[in-house]
Amino acid sequence: MKDQKKLRQTLAVVSKAFLKTYWDDKCNPVMKPFIKKCLFLCWMMVVQGPPMCFDWSTKEGSQFDANLYKQYTGSGKVVEFVVWPTLFLHNGGPVIAKGFAQPNVGKTV
Structure with a gap:
């Protein structure tokens, strides 16, 4: 329970720092809850041991x-371009969610 409290406090500091640094008048205020949820999910992915990871290769x-x-x-x-990378449980681990990639129609390796 104590670790969860510390984790939430750290996340709050990180979220506030991110929003303070990158939030400006051009940002749509309706997006703020969505961005906070994204920060929370990303934080939870990297604080577990071992951390979840995306395929950037x-x-x-x-x-x-x-x-x-x-x-x-x-x-x-x-592959012509990656739309969204594959998510792994950990580096070298099983696939949690397949990514999306655009194949280059007609080309071969």
Whole structure:
């Protein structure tokens, strides 16, 4: 219980610092609760041991891996761009959620 309280206090400090640094008059105030929830989820992903992680290794021109990604709007064998990265339970661990990638239609590796 004490650890949860400390974790929430730390998250509050991080959230306030982020919003103070990056929030300005151009930001839509309706988005603030959404941004706070995103900060909370990201924080919870990295404070667990081991931390959850995204796949940042898939690049343009790499082989499309259907085990890690769903095709976005087309089909093909070569990645044109990643729409959203794959989420792993931990580095090298099992896939929690497949990402989305746009294959470059007609190209092969």
